[in-house]
Amino acid sequence: MSNTLQKNLNYKKYVIDNRLQYFKPHASRIEKTFAEEISFSLNRHCKFISPKFFYDKKGSDLFEKICMLPEYYPTKTEITILKKLQNELPSYLDKNFRVVELGSGASVKTRIILDIFSQIYDVVEYFPIDISEILAESSESLLKDYDHLHITGIIDTYEGGLEFLKNYDEKKNLILFLGSSFGNFSPVDGHEFLQKINSTMKKGDLFLIGLDLVKDRQILESAYDDSQGITAEFNLNVLSRINDELDADFNLNNFSHHSLYNEHDQRIEMYLKSLVNQSVVISKSDLLLNLEKDELIHTEYSHKYKLSDIHKLLDDVGFDIKHTWLDDKNYFSLTLASKI
Structure with missing residues (x-):
């Protein structure tokens, strides 16, 4: 990546060592965005706060606790589905893929995908995109457990990180959007976000999305x-x-x-x-x-989604659905798609 491009995108590069680096917008830019968005959203008749602002350090820690609760099925269920992918996902990959994750984590889910990549590649590249500073901490934890892992983190919004990645290099990306985070979007915003992902993808890139299903x-x-x-x-x-x-x-x-x-x-x-x-x-x-x-x-x-909703949503945006995996109770889904 050129220094000119880095400067134009208003990012600063931090090199921790030869296996860990990350890019971060200037602090004033992040603070200004947060202040402006809160001013706008709480000054409406129907007041709101964007859920992306849940995830400061304490918020991220609390969400990890939520994932362990007996009532909270999405994380546990998605993990069971991901384990099914251990034998099936490699058939969709060639020798030129890296892992890109929207919403970073050192959690079991990320590690299942990294384990799959470790079986295929001598060196595994992982690009987590997260607005939270926890990205740097979780990256260091992963590096301790994966000797051949190289991490380039992007501390920014998903949209900002995707735009950054679009101009980074020509390597193929498997973009992960796990959990049920997509469900946070309104239908209109969700459609636009999927279009954004699709527009930043190269021919041959893959997109794996978790979606929670309608239930009791x-x-x-x-x-x-x-x-x-x-x-x-x-x-x-x-x-x-x-x-x-x-x-x-x-x-x-x-x-x-x-x-x-x-x-x-x-x-x-x-x-x-x-x-x-x-x-x-x-x-x-x-x-x-x-x-x-x-x-x-x-x-x-x-x-929450029906399978017919998922197929229509991805088709409308211009994705080619490769496969959808479900758990035994049909509580949750993982869908793999490519850019048409």
Whole structure:
């Protein structure tokens, strides 16, 4: 990658050693984006906070705890499907692939894919893209366990990281979007995001996406409002992050976690509910936020899909579906696709 391209994309390169490097936009750019987005989203009639802002260090740690909860089936189920891929995925790969992951992790899921690549390649290249600083920490953990792994991290939004990758080199990419993160997008935004992924892919690149399937309401609602209150803590932590990074004065005791399954729109809806009439100052967003008792701040949608929805969605964007894998209960799906 040329220094000119690096400069034009407003990234700084950090070389840790000969196996680990990462690129990061200038700090002022990230802070400005966060402040501007919060100012916009909380100044609407129907207030919201983008779920991408859940994942600071504490938020990422809390989500790891959620994944271990008995009620939260998506992670455990997806892992069972990924293990099926150990014998099947290599047939779709040649000798010129790297792993690109949207949402980095040192979790079991990432390691299953890295194990598959380690069986095929003498040197495995891994490009995690994540807005959270946890990327650097998780990368170092992976390097301890994989002697032939080389990591180039991109600390940025998914869109920013994909655009960066588009101009990086000519090596083929297997782009992973695991978990049920795609379900956070509205249908319109999800369609645009898949178009973005498709537009950054080269001929021969592959895309592996995890999508949660429609199922019983009780199973879904329990998964997003667990008995231990970890999901509630995770939801409320976004207010702590705004306090810390944007100099706000949210009192977390004045809010509660609220979630439900909207059967018509096939989605879990997650909110922060104001328990009192209150005013909040967010200094770096130049915002005085007035909230009424029981007013909701939307923080996340988690859409669920039928198999017919998945096929139509990927077809419409211009993907060629190679294979879809399911678990034994048909709770979750993994679909492999290429650019047409």
